[in-house]
Amino acid sequence: SDFAFYEKIKVPPPTWCPECRMVRRMMFRNERSLYKRKCDKCHCEMVTMYPAETEFPVYCRQCWWGDRWDPITYHREYDWQKPFFVQFHNLLNLVPRVSLVHYHENVDCEYTNFTASSRNAYLAYSTIESENVMYSYSVDKSKDCTDVLFLKNSELCYENIDGSDNYKSTRLLRSRDCINSHFLFYCVNCQDCFMSSNLRSGQFVFRNQQMSKEEYKRALGEVNFGSFETQRNLYKEYIEMAITALHKSANLVKAVNCSGDNVSTSKNVRASFSVYNSENVRYVVRGYNLKDVYDLYGTAGGELMYEGVVTGWGSANISFFTYVDKATDSFYVDWCPNSSHLFACVGLRNKQYCILNKQYTKEEYEALLPKIKKHMNDMPYVDAKGRKYTYGEFFPPELSPFAYNETIAQEYFPLTKQEATEKGYKWRDPDTKNYQITKKPEDLPDRIKDVPDSITNEIIECAHIRINPRTDLRESACQEQCTTAFKIIPQELQFYRQMNLPLPRLCPNCRHYERLKQRNPLKLWHRSCMCAGTHLQPTTNNKQQPDYQYQNTATHSHGTEPCPNKFETSYAPDRPEIVYCETCYQQEVV
Numbered sequence: 129s130d131f132a133f134y135e136k137i138k139v140p141p142p143t144w145c146p147e148c149r150m151v152r153r154m155m156f157r158n159e160r161s162l163y164k165r166k167c168d169k170c171h172c173e174m175v176t177m178y179p180a181e182t183e184f185p186v187y188c189r190q191c192w193w194g195d196r197w198d199p200i201t202y203h204r205e206y207d208w209q210k211p212f213f214v215q216f217h218n219l220l221n222l223v224p225r226v227s228l229v230h231y232h233e234n235v236d237c238e239y240t241n242f243t244a245s246s247r248n249a250y251l252a253y254s255t256i257e258s259e260n261v262m263y264s265y266s267v268d269k270s271k272d273c274t275d276v277l278f279l280k281n282s283e284l285c286y287e288n289i290d291g292s293d294n295y296k297s298t299r300l301l302r303s304r305d306c307i308n309s310h311f312l313f314y315c316v317n318c319q320d321c322f323m324s325s326n327l328r329s330g331q332f333v334f335r336n337q338q339m340s341k342e343e344y345k346r347a348l349g350e351v352n353f354g355s356f357e358t359q360r361n362l363y364k365e366y367i368e369m370a371i372t373a374l375h376k377s378a379n380l381v382k383a384v385n386c387s388g389d390n391v392s393t394s395k396n397v398r399a400s401f402s403v404y405n406s407e408n409v410r411y412v413v414r415g416y417n418l419k420d421v422y423d424l425y426g427t428a429g430g431e432l433m434y435e436g437v438v439t440g441w442g443s444a445n446i447s448f449f450t451y452v453d454k455a456t457d458s459f460y461v462d463w464c465p466n467s468s469h470l471f472a473c474v475g476l477r478n479k480q481y482c483i484l485n486k487q488y489t490k491e492e493y494e495a496l497l498p499k500i501k502k503h504m505n506d507m508p509y510v511d512a513k514g515r516k517y518t519y520g521e522f523f524p525p526e527l528s529p530f531a532y533n534e535t536i537a538q539e540y541f542p543l544t545k546q547e548a549t550e551k552g553y554k555w556r557d558p559d560t561k562n563y564q565i566t567k568k569p570e571d572l573p574d575r576i577k578d579v580p581d582s583i584t585n586e587i588i589e590c591a592h593i594r595i596n597p598r599t600d601l602r603e604s605a606c607q608e609q610c611t612t613a614f615k616i617i618p619q620e621l622q623f624y625r626q627m628n629l630p631l632p633r634l635c636p637n638c639r640h641y642e643r644l645k646q647r648n649p650l651k652l653w654h655r656s657c658m659c660a661g662t663h664l665q666p667t668t669n670n671k672q673q674p675d676y677q678y679q680n681t682a683t684h685s686h687g688t689e690p691c692p693n694k695f696e697t698s699y700a701p702d703r704p705e706i707v708y709c710e711t712c713y714q715q716e717v718v
Contacts, residue, residue, distance in 0.1 A: 129410075130410070130422075133410070133420070133422055133434075136420075136432075137432055137434055137445070137447060139434060139447055139519075139520045140518075140519065140520035141520075142423075142435075142520070142521070143521065144521075146399060146411045146423075147651065149411070149423055149435070149522065150411065150413065150423075150425070150650065151537050151540075151541050152522055152523075152525055153423070153424075153425050153435070153436070153437050153522060154425060154437075154535055154536045154537035154540065154541070155525050155528045155530065155532060155535050155537045155553065156437050156450050156523065156528045156529075156530070156535070157242075157425060157426065157437050157438065157450075157535055157536050158177045158241075158530040158534045158535050158536075159177075159241050159242055159253040159254065159265070159535075159536055160241070160253055160265075160536075160609070160637070160640070161177060161530075161534040161535075161609070162175050162176065162177060162239065162241065163175070163176055163177070163178065163179045163180065164176075165178075165179070165180045165186070167186070167187055167188040167191055167227070168185035168186055168187060168224065169185070169187045169188070169191035169192075169196070169197065169224070170187075170188065170190070170191050172188055174188040174227050175227065175228065175238055175239055176227035176228060177227070177228060177229075177241055177530075177534075178225065178227070178529060179556070182529060183221045183529075184220065184221050184222060184223065184224065184225055184529070185224040185225075186224065186225055186226075186227055187224045187225070187226060187227065188226075188227050189226055189227060189228065189230060192224060192225070192226035192227070193226070197224065199223055199224075199474065199475035199476050199477070199485060200476065200479070200482075200485055200486075200487060202219065202222050202223045202474070202475075202485050203482075203484060203485040203486035203487070204218070204219060204484040204485065204486065205484070205486065206483060206484055206496070206500060208503060210507075211504075211507050211508065211509040211510075212472070212500065212503065212504045212507075212509065212519075213509035213517055213523070213524055213527065214509060215472070215484060216460060216472050216474075216484070216523075216527070217526070217527050219472070219473075219474050219484055219485065220462060220474055220527060220529070222474075223474040223475040223485070224475065225463060225475070225529075226463065228240070228241050228243075229241055229242045229243070229438060229451060230243050230244070231243070231244035231245070231440045231453060232244050232245045232440075233245065234246050234247070234249070235247040235248070236248045236249075237249045237250075237252075237255075239251050240252050240253060240255060241253050241254075242254045242255070242426065242438065243255045243256075244256045244257065244428075244440070245257045246258045246259065246261070247259045247260070248260045248261075248619075249261045249262070250262045250263070250617065250619070250620075251263050251636050252264045252265070252267060253265045253266075254266045254267070254414065254426065255267045255268075256268045256269065256428065257269045258270045258271065258273075259271045259272070260272045260273075260619070261273050261274070261276075262274045262275070262617075262619070262620055262623070263275050263620075263636045263639065263640070264276045264277065264279070265277050265278070265640065266278040266279070266402065266414060267279050267280070268280035268281070268416075269281050270282045270283060270285070271283045271284075272284045272285075272623070273285045273286070273288070274286050274620065274623050275287050275632075275639055275643070276288045276289070276291075277289045277290070277640075277643040277644070277647070278290045278291075278390065278402055278647075279291050279292065279294070280292045280293075280404075281293045282294040282295065283295050283296070284296040284297075284626075284627065285297055285298070285300070286298040286299070286623075286627055286629060287299045287300070287643070288300045288301075288303075289301045289302070289643055289646050289647060290302045290379060290390050290402075290647065291303050291304050291306075292304045292305075292392075293305045293306075294306045294307070294309075295307045295308070296308050296627075297309045297310060297312075298310045298311075298353075298627065298629065299311045299312070299362075299363070299366055300312045300315070301313050301314070301370060301646055302314045302379050303315040303316065303318070304316055304317075304381075305317040305318075306318045306319070306321070307319040307320070308320050309321045309322065310322050310323070310353070311323040311324075311362060311365075311366040311369075312324055312325070312327070313325040313326070313366075313369060313370040313373050314326050314373065314375075314376070314379075315327040315328075315330065316328050316329070317329045317330075318330040318331065318333070319331045320332050320341075320344060320348075321333040321334075322334050322335065322344075322347075322348055322351070323335045323336075323362070323365065323366065323369065324336045324369075325369055325370065325373035325374075326373055326374055326716075326717045328717060328718055332344035334347045334348065352575070353628045353629065354575050354576040354577055354628045354629065354630055355574050355575050355630060356572070356574050356575075356630035356631065356633070357574055359629070359630055367646075370646075371676070371704060371705055372676045373705075374678055374706055374708060374713065374716060374717065375699065375705045375706060375707045375708070375713075376707070376708060376710065376713040376717075377655070377657075377695045377696075377697040377699070377707055377708065377709055377710060377713070378391075378695070378696070378697055378698065378710075379391075380392070380710070381393070382394075383395070383397065384396070385398075386398065386400075387399055387400075387652065387696045388400040388401050388403070388652065388696075388698075389401050389402075389648055389697075389698040390402045390403075391403050391404065392404040392405075393405050394406045394407060394409070395407045395408075396408045396409070397409040397410070397412075398410045398411075399411055399652060399696075400412040400413065400415070401413045401414075401650050401698075402414045402415075403415050403416065403418070404416045405417050405418075406418040406419065406421075407419045407420075408420045408421075409421055409422075410422045410423075411423045411424075412424045412425070412427065413425045413426075413650060414426045414427075415427040415428065416428055416429075417429040417430075417441075418430060418431070418433075419431040420432050421433040421434065422434050422435070423435045423436070423522075424436050424437070424439070425437050425438070425536075426438045426439075427439045428440060428441055429441035429442060429443075430442065430443040430444055430446075431444050431445075432444050432445045432446075433445075433446050433447065433449075434446075434447040434448075435447055435448050435449075435522040436448065436449040436450065436452070437449070437450045437451070438450060438451045438452070439452050439453065439455070440452070440453030440454060440465070441453070441454065442454040443455045443456065444456050444457075445457050445458075446458045446459065446461070447459050448460045448461075448521075448522055448523065449461045449462070449464075450462045450463070450523070451463045452464055452465060453465040453466065454466045454467075455467050455468065455470070456468040456469075457469045458470040458471070458473075459471050459472075460472045460473075460523075461473050461474070461476075462474045462475070463475050464476045464477070464479070465477055465478075466478045467479045467480060467482075468480045469481045469482075469490075469493060470482050470483075471483045471493075471497060471500065472484050472500075473485050481493040483496060483497075483500070501519045504518050504519040505518045505519055509524060511524045511525070511526050511552060512526065512552050513551070513552040525552065525553055526552070528554070530554070531553075531554040531555050531556035532548040532553040532554060532555055533545075533548065533555055533556060533609070534556055538609075539641070539644060540649070540650055542607065544607075545557075558609070561611070561612050561613070563587050563589075563612060563613040564587060565587055565588070565589045565613060566585075566586045566587045566588075567583075567586040567587065567588045567589070568588075568589050569588060569589055569590070569591040569633040572588070572631050572633065573631070574630065575630065576624050576625060576628060576629060576630050576631065577625075579621070579624075579625075579631060581621070583616050583621060583631070584615065584616050584617060584618050584621060586615070586616070587613050587614075587615060588613060588614055588615065588616070589612070589613050590604070590610055590611065590612055590613060590614060590633075590634055590635040590638060591633040591634050591638075592604050592605050592606045592608070592610050592634060592635075592638050593605070593610070593612055593613075606638060606641070608637055608638050608640075608641035609637045609641075610635055610637055610638050611635040611636070611637050612635065613635065614632075614635040614636060616631060648698035648699060649698060649700070650698075651698060651700070652696045652697065652698060653696070653697060653698075653699070653700055653701055654694065654695075654696060655694065655695060655696075655697050655699070655701055655707065656691075656692075656693070656694050657690075657691035657692075657693040657694070657695065657707075657708055657709035657712055658691075658706050658707055658708060659680065659684060659686075659690065659691040659708050659709070659712040660680075660690050660691075661680070661684065661686060661687060661688040661689045661690055661691070662680065662688040676704060676705070676706055677706075678706045680716060681716060682715050682716055683715075684711075684712055684715050685711065685715070686712075691708075691709060691711075691712050693709040693711065693712070694709075695709050695710075
């Protein structure tokens with residue numbers, strides 16, 4: 129089926145494996161490393177994803193989208209004496225780029241990136257059609273949410289991960305359609321539930337025990353949610369509960385012939401993650417409303433697309449691209465919205481039949497294109513590590529404007545500086561931060577009701593900071609892009625008070641990484657169902673030796689013997705969780 133797709137879009141098959149292709153694309157997407165610098169056009173101060181030492185000019189959004197410059201003036205003649213990617217890289221370093229990725233109209237979203245049609249977002253990334261969202265990532269059509277990750281159609285949520293359609297709920301993992309609930313794992317259609325797992329249509333369930341309404345209210349009333357110490361102890365209990373609970377092989381909801389994880393309302397989606405409302409998709413992460421696409425990250429609406437990072441709505445028949453919107457019939461393009469029939473272009477808007485930003489007639493363009501593709505094969509680009517790139521390959525990592533540790537590649541496939549350098553990737557040492565700390569995390573009030581309004585004036589040290597005994601300097605004890613300090617903004621304080629939640633002790637970056645640790649990796653393993661029938665000890669296979677045991681509560685279709693089903697799952701074989709196939713899980717839970 130892969131080869132049929134490549135033939136359909138007229139590209140040669142890839143030479144890199146799916147995971148390496150994914151990492152390569154991720155190196156072109158910097159979401160959360162933001163900097164302050166001046167616009168190279170109007171000289172206003174702006175927030176941008178490009179540091180000051182970037183080679184190419186960076187414009188604020190008003191200047192970049194304005195009419196005071198024309199990207200066509202940066203055009204180049206195709207040079208048959210140089211490899212294609214050398215010429216394209218030169219063009220990339222000439223044409224101005226926009227400071228942040230903002231699609232459509234956003235209001236009060238200065239400190240966000242990869243944002244579309246949103247309002248009042250702060251340090252929230254990949255946020256679509258949402259309002260009043262803070263310190264979050266991948267939020268669609270949601271409102272009044274803080275510290276959430278991969279959440280859609282929800283309101284008044286805190287620390288929700290891989291969920292949808294939740295309301296006024298905190299600490300939910302892989303749960304949907306839940307109301308007024310807290311500390312739930314893989315629960316569906318629940319209301320007023322606490323510290324429970326694998327519930328379906330539950331109400332007044334407390335630590336997986338059914339209670340009456342009066343009993344539940346009484347038990348919940350004894351939990352001091354507004355205390356940091358209480359929340360910390362509850363979180364430890366919650367993580368242990370989630371690990372020991374029964375796990376389904378994949379979080380697939382209304383998904384027909386699909387594999388991967390967190391896929392919903394889709395058909396024929398394979399080896400993909402966080403995808404919904406899509407069909408005939410493979411090797412995609414974070415996408416929706418897609419059809420007939422392969423190898424993408426961060427896409428919304430489009431078809432016949434391959435090897436790309438970030439598309440807005442309405443693109444079709446495009447390959448090898450970064451940051452496009454309403455683009456068609458184009459290849460090797462960067463930041464080219466509302467255009468068609470482009471090859472190797474950067475920053476063009478409302479153009480067609482261009483190569484290296486030079487305008488051609490339709491006839492000239494169509495005659496030149498096959499010659500360039502042949503030239504790409506005859507004179508391949510060779511990177512510093514000796515890897516060759518011909519037509520049909522995505523951009524070499526050397527062309528990325530970002531360092532490896534600035535991009536999402538570092539979040540999902542972390543490397544040390546030495547490891548990244550050995551692979552030929554760029555690395556950026558963090559800027560020195562000399563914040564004047566006014567409040568230590570241990571000096572914060574335990575209860576939210578004891579927090580004064582003046583807390584918004586304090587500079588709080590991140591709890592991951594330690595003093596290096598050799599240098600006597602403050603440094604982070606983690607590798608999570610720690611900002612070393614943070615502030616509580618007024619709307620954030622209002623949210624904590626409204627939801628009765630204590631102040632955080634970690635900076636937003638460290639909190640983001642804490643949430644990432646609760647998600648499964650973007651990998652799949654072939655495994656056997658661990659359902660052992662009537663036996664207590666689950667079946668073992670190679671490394672599938674569980675640390676926990678589970679006794680079935682229902683009769684399964686395979687009877688008393690172990691389940692013979694095999695599947696693909698994002699649970700690695702050496703993990704401690706007990707993982708069941710879809711059939712066995714449904715017989716136990718539903």
